[in-house]
Amino acid sequence: MYLASIAAGDPLTGRQIGEMYQRSPTWGRERITEAKRAESDRAEAERTKAGRAEAGRAKAERTDVEQVAATTRKVTGGVPA
Numbered sequence: 001m002y003l004a005s006i007a008a009g010d011p012l013t014g015r016q017i018g019e020m021y022q023r024s025p026t027w028g029r030e031r032i033t034e035a036k037r038a039e040s041d042r043a044e045a046e047r048t049k050a051g052r053a054e055a056g057r058a059k060a061e062r063t064d065v066e067q068v069a070a071t072t073r074k075v076t077g078g079v080p081a
Helices: 002-007 014-020 025-076
Strands: none
Touching: 002 025, 014 025
16 A cells, blocks of 8 residues: 555655554554565565576576587687687
8 A cells, every 4th residue: 555655656654554544653654664675675586586587698698609619619620710
């Protein structure tokens, strides 16, 4: 709910969230903190996933270059073409 209010451009306060659930402003602020932490964790997981995918692509490219070099060495008997 809090993240949706951020996306809508009208973030809720701890007091507003507390009132919506007949709780205290402190309780509402704690829910905001939880929502921010969960969003941060999700974003970090996405960055980690993207970083691993990039590392995999880079490794595949290195492997391709190494295979071409090995094939060239076999074909030319180790003499540069």
